[in-house]
Structure formats: C-alpha cells, structure tokens
Amino acid sequence: MDFELNEEQRMWKEMIHNFVAKEVKPFAQQVDEEGQFNWQATQKMGAIGLLGLNIPEQYGGADVDAISSAIAIEELGWGCGSTGLSISAHNGLGCAPLALYAAEEVKQRFLPRVASGEGQLAALALTEPGAGSDLQGGVRTRAALDGDQWVINGSKMWCTNAGIADFIVTLVRTDPQGGSHSLSLILVPTNTQGLTIGPPERKMGLKGSPTHAVTYEDVRVPKNYLLGEVGQGLQQTLHVLDWGRVSIGALSVGLAQAAFEEAVKYANERHTFGTPLSHHQAIQFMLADSATQIQAARLLIYYAAWLKDQGHPFSMEASMAKLNATEMSEKVCRDAIQVLGGYGYSREYPVERIYRDTRLMTIGEGTSEIQRMVIARRVL
Numbered sequence: 001m002d003f004e005l006n007e008e009q010r011m012w013k014e015m016i017h018n019f020v021a022k023e024v025k026p027f028a029q030q031v032d033e034e035g036q037f038n039w040q041a042t043q044k045m046g047a048i049g050l051l052g053l054n055i056p057e058q059y060g061g062a063d064v065d066a067i068s069s070a071i072a073i074e075e076l077g078w079g080c081g082s083t084g085l086s087i088s089a090h091n092g093l094g095c096a097p098l099a100l101y102a103a104e105e106v107k108q109r110f111l112p113r114v115a116s117g118e119g120q121l122a123a124l125a126l127t128e129p130g131a132g133s134d135l136q137g138g139v140r141t142r143a144a145l146d147g148d149q150w151v152i153n154g155s156k157m158w159c160t161n162a163g164i165a166d167f168i169v170t171l172v173r174t175d176p177q178g179g180s181h182s183l184s185l186i187l188v189p190t191n192t193q194g195l196t197i198g199p200p201e202r203k204m205g206l207k208g209s210p211t212h213a214v215t216y217e218d219v220r221v222p223k224n225y226l227l228g229e230v231g232q233g234l235q236q237t238l239h240v241l242d243w244g245r246v247s248i249g250a251l252s253v254g255l256a257q258a259a260f261e262e263a264v265k266y267a268n269e270r271h272t273f274g275t276p277l278s279h280h281q282a283i284q285f286m287l288a289d290s291a292t293q294i295q296a297a298r299l300l301i302y303y304a305a306w307l308k309d310q311g312h313p314f315s316m317e318a319s320m321a322k323l324n325a326t327e328m329s330e331k332v333c334r335d336a337i338q339v340l341g342g343y344g345y346s347r348e349y350p351v352e353r354i355y356r357d358t359r360l361m362t363i364g365e366g367t368s369e370i371q372r373m374v375i376a377r378r379v380l
Helices: 007-023 026-034 039-048 068-080 081-101 104-116 233-269 282-307 314-345 350-364 370-380
Strands: 121-125 140-147 149-160 165-173 182-191 195-197 211-222
Touching: 007 026, 007 039, 007 068, 026 068, 026 081, 026 350, 039 081, 068 081, 068 233, 068 282, 068 314, 081 104, 081 121, 081 165, 081 182, 081 233, 081 350, 104 165, 121 149, 140 165, 149 165, 149 182, 165 211, 165 233, 165 282, 182 211, 182 233, 233 282, 233 314, 282 314, 314 350, 314 370
Parallel strands: 121 165
Antiparallel strands: 140 149, 149 211, 165 182, 195 211
C-alpha cells in the first residue's frame, strides 16, 4: 500500500499549482465581483493539458490518470472556485461522454477544438424544471428521429458552461414508454438553430462560472450525434457522474485548503489579548480539526480515483468521497470565517467568497442526500 504520488504525478502537481498561483488565484476576487469567466487563463490551459484531462492524446488531450485529474481540479479549486467548477464540468461532464461514447467522426470534429483552448468549453444538460435529481422519471425533453436527423424539444436548467460552450451533451427521452432504457445522450452544438441559452443565473457564489437555462425548439442535429446506442443514456450518465462526483470532491478539497491557509496566516499575524491568535487553544483546535479533515477527504478522493485507474467499480466510493469532501469543505470554510472573526465576514478577505463558493458542492452533481442513498443501497 503506497500513499506516495509517483514522480510524474508530483511534477504534474507542481506544474499545475504554479500555473494556478500565477494565472488563476490572483484574479479570483475579480472573477467573483464581475461575474465574468476567466477566459484569459483558460486559453492558456490547453497547452498544459487542463482542458483535455480525459481526452485521448490522438484528439489533442492529455489523457492523464484519474489521480492526476483529481490533483488538477483540487489545485484549480484552491485558486478559484468559479474557474475550477467550469473546468471540472468541461472535462468530467462535457468531454467525458464524447471520449467514451461518441462516434469516431464526432470525436475528431469536436474534441481537438475544446482540448486546445482555441474554442470554447463543453457542457452537459441533465436537470429539468420540476425534476431535480429524478433523471429516469423526470426527463421530459424528447428527441425523435426524422430521417437522418434527431429533432429535439424541451428545456433544461442549471446547465454549467452553457453560455461559454461549443456544444452541450443533452439527456433526452427517445422512448416515450419510459423505463431505464428510454433515455439517450445527444450532442447539440450551441450554434444550432432552435437552441436558446438563457441569461446566467444570479447565484450566491461561483459567479464566474456561468449557469443557464436551455430550451430546445425543433432543434435538429445529425443522427450520428447520438452518443453510443439509443436507450443507453441513463446508464452512460450515471457512469459519467461517478467520476464527476470525485471531481467535485477534489474541487471542494481545494476550496477548503485555500480557506484553511488564509485562516492559518491570519491566526499567526493577528494579536489578541497580548498574544498571537494562534496561541489560543480554541483557535488551535479549529485549525487542527480542519487540517485533519482536509487530509482525510483528500485521501478518500485519491482512493476513489485509484479504483478508477485500476478498472475497479468505484460508484460507492465516489459518493463517499463527494459526500465527505463537500460537507468537510463547508465546515472548514465556516471555521475559517470564525477564525478571522468580523474580517471573515468581510469581502476584504477571500474566506467570505470561498464559503459562498463551496456552498454549492453539497448540491451539484447529486446532493448529499442522494449520495447517502447511493451509499446506503450498496451497503444494504
């Protein structure tokens, strides 16, 4: 049992950390306040592999191992929650379904552009108004085959990256009879006639990661834009979400790490009652708990990623990793604000922003309640 990163992973971690420290973290506050995605940094990510983490090299991707992918997303989260979320969704939700299931000509057409940084990003549209987590029964967006084209009608919501994407992989109902084989995934380019992307949602946090409602009115795409086989969409989506949950867990670890570092720095600099804040046992205990919880969550993330790399089932472990990391991050970020006191509640310090950013993590890509359901079903 080896808990050390290998040399390649250590070099990767150092490279990504240095990139994020220079190109992402210094602009996190600006991204949040202006609500604008950090395109300047993103356009530089293709060259170092951040936009093609799970895209094969033949399509211009980096195709790194799962642990290296988790490392990259953690570092991005450490730098900026908004940027980290959009890049996580781009890789794990938008590009992964194409890399896994798309026809060869579709991969060749779309993957090199989004992996290079020359184009925009990728997105996945699952959630619908009134449906929430109910994918099997809640999907009303439908697709019908008309000759050599799919005709899509319906609506989606909470679609991360829709407004900055080249394409949106869309979960649709292809069999009105229902059942576990009634759904399919279809690629929809964002410049397709009949596709309307709503304005960015006004959110509590992650303001630089745009989230949109999307409507489809007689949207027509080629027949071969179907991913895999008809009726496999639910199974494909659940498989993709397994890794997406590990990625969100890694992002949460990065957010927690950033908040923790701010708390440690402040505790060492701030003096109260004639002594550094860090000398007070109450503060020491909060920081000790935070350090322990962050490391425990990181190891759960790495374990789930290792299982994926070994080709083992990891659905339960992915849910465990996400559940633990996202709830940990909210606690650590809360305690960081407590350490800073009134300053922690001020936008003058980054912990206020980080706390708002991490709040989504127990909701997106399966709520904590859904993760507990997944885990319980495996346990029982």
